[in-house]
Amino acid sequence: MIEPASAASWHALSRRRLIMLGAGAAAGTLAGLSPQRATAVLKLDVTSGNVQPIPIAVPDFVSVATQDPAAGRNVSQIIASNLQRSGLFAPIDQAAYIEKILTIDTLPRFADWRQINAQALVTGRVTQGDGRLKAEFRLWDVFAGQHLHGQQYTTTPDNWRRIAHIISDAIYERLTGEKGYFDSRVVFVDESGPKDRRIKRLALMDQDGANVRYLTRGDDLVLTPRFSSTADTITYMSYGQGDPKVYLMNIETGQREIVSNFPGMSFSPRFSPDSQRVIFSLQRGGNSNLFVMDLRSKATTRLTDTQVIDTAPSYSPDGTRITFESDRGGQQQIYVMAANGGQAQRISFGDGAYSTPVWSPRGDYIAFTKQAQGRFAIGIMRPDGSGERILTEGYHNEGPTWSANGRVVMLFRDPGGNSGPTLYTVDVTGRNEQLLKTPSYASDPSWSPLLQSRF
Amino acid sequence: MRENGDMRIAYTISGIGHAAVLLWSVWSLAAKPLPAPPSEALPVDIVTVSDFTKITAGNKSAPNAETPKPLVEQVAEPKPVEDTTAKLDKKEVKAVREPPPAPEAKPVEAKPEKKQAETKPDQIAEALTKDESKKPEPKKAEAKPPAPPKKPAPPTPKFDPKQVEALLDKRTATRVAAAGDTLNNTASLGLPNAGAAQMSLSELDALRQRLANKWNPPAGAKDPQELVVQVQVRFKPDGTLAARPQVLSSGTSPLSIAARDSAVRALYAGQPFDMLKPEHYEQWKEIEITFDPRSMIRGY
Numbered sequence: 001m002i003e004p005a006s007a008a009s010w011h012a013l014s015r016r017r018l019i020m021l022g023a024g025a026a027a028g029t030l031a032g033l034s035p036q037r038a039t040a041v042l043k044l045d046v047t048s049g050n051v052q053p054i055p056i057a058v059p060d061f062v063s064v065a066t067q068d069p070a071a072g073r074n075v076s077q078i079i080a081s082n083l084q085r086s087g088l089f090a091p092i093d094q095a096a097y098i099e100k101i102l103t104i105d106t107l108p109r110f111a112d113w114r115q116i117n118a119q120a121l122v123t124g125r126v127t128q129g130d131g132r133l134k135a136e137f138r139l140w141d142v143f144a145g146q147h148l149h150g151q152q153y154t155t156t157p158d159n160w161r162r163i164a165h166i167i168s169d170a171i172y173e174r175l176t177g178e179k180g181y182f183d184s185r186v187v188f189v190d191e192s193g194p195k196d197r198r199i200k201r202l203a204l205m206d207q208d209g210a211n212v213r214y215l216t217r218g219d220d221l222v223l224t225p226r227f228s229s230t231a232d233t234i235t236y237m238s239y240g241q242g243d244p245k246v247y248l249m250n251i252e253t254g255q256r257e258i259v260s261n262f263p264g265m266s267f268s269p270r271f272s273p274d275s276q277r278v279i280f281s282l283q284r285g286g287n288s289n290l291f292v293m294d295l296r297s298k299a300t301t302r303l304t305d306t307q308v309i310d311t312a313p314s315y316s317p318d319g320t321r322i323t324f325e326s327d328r329g330g331q332q333q334i335y336v337m338a339a340n341g342g343q344a345q346r347i348s349f350g351d352g353a354y355s356t357p358v359w360s361p362r363g364d365y366i367a368f369t370k371q372a373q374g375r376f377a378i379g380i381m382r383p384d385g386s387g388e389r390i391l392t393e394g395y396h397n398e399g400p401t402w403s404a405n406g407r408v409v410m411l412f413r414d415p416g417g418n419s420g421p422t423l424y425t426v427d428v429t430g431r432n433e434q435l436l437k438t439p440s441y442a443s444d445p446s447w448s449p450l451l452q453s454r455f
Numbered sequence: 456m457r458e459n460g461d462m463r464i465a466y467t468i469s470g471i472g473h474a475a476v477l478l479w480s481v482w483s484l485a486a487k488p489l490p491a492p493p494s495e496a497l498p499v500d501i502v503t504v505s506d507f508t509k510i511t512a513g514n515k516s517a518p519n520a521e522t523p524k525p526l527v528e529q530v531a532e533p534k535p536v537e538d539t540t541a542k543l544d545k546k547e548v549k550a551v552r553e554p555p556p557a558p559e560a561k562p563v564e565a566k567p568e569k570k571q572a573e574t575k576p577d578q579i580a581e582a583l584t585k586d587e588s589k590k591p592e593p594k595k596a597e598a599k600p601p602a603p604p605k606k607p608a609p610p611t612p613k614f615d616p617k618q619v620e621a622l623l624d625k626r627t628a629t630r631v632a633a634a635g636d637t638l639n640n641t642a643s644l645g646l647p648n649a650g651a652a653q654m655s656l657s658e659l660d661a662l663r664q665r666l667a668n669k670w671n672p673p674a675g676a677k678d679p680q681e682l683v684v685q686v687q688v689r690f691k692p693d694g695t696l697a698a699r700p701q702v703l704s705s706g707t708s709p710l711s712i713a714a715r716d717s718a719v720r721a722l723y724a725g726q727p728f729d730m731l732k733p734e735h736y737e738q739w740k741e742i743e744i745t746f747d748p749r750s751m752i753r754g755y
Contacts, residue, residue, distance in 0.1 A: 177709045
């Protein structure tokens, strides 16, 4: 006899619920339908733009008491060349300039620059005195007639190229909103001699290919040089006598140090983001695993323990994760795991084999080499494996490395035949592919972060 | 007991069914309106603004020489109307035909007349705006004016002076003109404005197109949210910027600063915005423009 009552109460309850639900639904519907309030001011949305290189004028810097009368011109030419190579700027031919900049202490005649369609204008001055070189620049918004940025630097005269790079970075950052990458270096493997007797030397150069310097003599085979986050140390693999070992080298002093003195072959080293550790693979028997060594305590920790080949590790910029390649699934693929090891998650699922993952310093992408149908492509994907995009493809492309701001990828390309590899840069959008000139063949580039030493 | 059981089942089914319908309505009816409005919101705004501007634009065309805005205010407020009548009175003297009675009548009758006139004009204006699309307007104006004049018959002398000349040109009737001042004002304004005064979508599109063409947003940003820039722009009648565009969106990161500059640069580089017609100046003298590159750089 209790049931009917409970049934009735259930009915009542359910009805009430339904009414409430209905009211809620009605309210929701009304809320959804309520009209937006109209406002008096006319509004306009512009959702598409015209992305193109910014037309910029870089007239010769004014030279004051410089030993080289062309000092000002040299600086401005490096700046223009840097900006042009980035693909984001279109320096205007000096022949078109109407106003000749004779001093930077007065306002430029914006109308003259507007007429040649310059959106930005860089003026500057190089002054020499007391053995010091002072460089100043001003960045102007031509259309708004506004001063955007200005800075001055003092250094020794032989640092004039770096000054030009630093000014380039300042301009780049002010106009694009992103950090620049011009004041950086590239370490690579210089390859000379005939194909069957190649001499491989570690070499260092500025980001634009200038100031090439050799770090090794070519007695030993060297591979995979990698920069530390402080840009003054590299780690690399060298084949001397016996097994390949991982070394550290201070590029300023030339001092060398062996990292991994273990039995077996150690290779594919890379610094952690804080440069306190080096991660590398160590091969024993038929398999290779990942290890990390603390550079101060020399304590080595094993990160993977598999019967397959795990290699090419690279840290995420925050140092919490590692991406690496492994053939644990039967074919080379890219995996991501925590920095202290543990479960690894596969992120590459396209056709073909994926290798040499490198985490962008910005953290948003992982660059890789992809091998499919006999061709090698360089691409990027997000750390979760989504958004894969091929930047360049061909007979042989390999060894991606990121610019300091994560906007440009450098790689080496081997056309096959009797020639050798050369270095290229390509934008993360896949556009603006450019050859980077080197004295001879070059491979395995590693791009440094922005240089930290201020002269 | 069994019935109760059946009932319960029935209630349950019906309850679930109703709930499902209600939920469906919540989702389908409430969710859909949201995406659509933004795009249609613009036209709506334009229409409302145009209502004002029709009056204002009409004023412009009437004086031809000066003060488009004051005329708008006058229409809205009773006082300005008085002023106009007073000025017109002077002209009446020249005309001399009917005005003689006017001077005496003015003080007493003026106020009531004006009130009537004011209230009626609105209705007429609305009617006109509705009918604007149709060309026959002039006829309507002629047809309607007679009605108001009948009631305010006495005021005729005052109103005549206002636009006596125009009225005379078109019609011979003198009395109609009296009530007609207000009516004619709106009507005459409406005629020239009707076709042209409304800022067309194509004008806005042309403006958008120009800006899109000149706008070079910083590309490849990691967080495109920072790139959205809202700018308030004041224009001069010739389509150039009246002042430096005022950036409404805040943001101090290098990226948002670069985005801000790129938007302002587009505005400077796009001048003069000659696709904006001077006769619609009241509508576009101030525009709030949002530069939003997110759709173009999604995933770069």
